[in-house]
Amino acid sequence: MKFNWGTGLVIGMGCFIGFIMFFVIKMSTDEKYEHDLVVEDYYGKELHFQQEIDAEKNLNLFSEEITGNKTNEGYELIFPETQGKIEGKVNLYRPSNKKLDFALPLELTEGKIVIPEAQLIEGRWDISVEMTYQGKEVLFKKSITY
Known part of the structure; x- marks a missing residue:
């Protein structure tokens, strides 16, 4: 051939x-x-997007901004002094691996909550705090690199 x-x-x-x-x-x-998809129920989450925007606007109910910083114990979120009780949960989302996502109940001690270092692996984390304050839904979002 x-x-x-x-x-x-x-x-x-x-x-x-x-x-x-x-x-x-x-x-x-x-x-x-x-x-994987970024979020399991992507379309269902999009339907609630306007509610999230309204909840983020309710952050102005606080006299100061919510701040955060890295400590020896983990990542500390510091809330401003409030007149009423704050209830809710803290969601931590890891964009690179959904198996690392977790949630904590929002239990403030002296106006702060500490996310334990043992649960935080180095890299990017998206923190969202869903809470109820003065009868209104409030949402705080922050991206950190731990």
């Missing part, structure tokens, strides 16, 4: 297609390359 440019072109295209198919199959079947 004679080897000419047409035969070489067909062999080259076959090798290229095989190479691409190998990586497509490897990426879709290997568990270390997980492809």
